[in-house]
Amino acid sequence: MALFRSFTASDYVAAQCLRRRIMHHHMEIFKKVDVIVTPTTGMTAPKIPSSALKDGETDMQVTAYLMRFIVAGNLLGLPAITVPVGYDKQGLPIGLQLIGRPWGESTILHLASAVEELCAKSRKKPASFYDILNIK
Template sequence: MTAPLIRTRALEVGETNLKVTGSLMRFILAGNLIGLPAISVPVGYDKQGLPIGLQIIGRPWGEATILRLAAACEALRSETKKPASYFDVLKGH
């Protein structure tokens, strides 16, 4: 599922779309409940320019493995444009 559009009105008052929220969270619940390491990697953009992410969930204590896999996935990306709202946590800006 690609990122859902956020309507302008929702920015002012907020909104909850339980169907979309459920779809976005369906694969993270088990990992969170039993403590599996996970990471989300940007893999591109859909036709509307919205970001697409790949979620990788590893076995217990498998952080090193999923970090290596995430780095390999990012290295394969040919398109590296930054979203309109971007903050580099490593550079602090």
């Protein structure tokens, strides 16, 4: 909470102006395409050190690289979905992100379903798999 107290009204207005400019560029792209397709992350999952399994870790450089393609959808509130499409040389999953126009959920859901069906035959659980919902 203290972090947000350091932002001024001018900072907020500047951020909204930047957000609007980025949205304008995306809307120009959507005049020519129905969906923007990107990798989900900038790299496949990094090795998790055993010391991080209990309490986690923070590596902002890796986090930024992982999140570089998902920022636009989140910042602009655009509908987006990711679909597993394959594996890297280490057997880690690779995702494909589909970003749609505002209110374009139907389009990306149909496309995601088709992509998922095409890639379903090769789907497997990676060797390094941590089920975060069932950690005991």
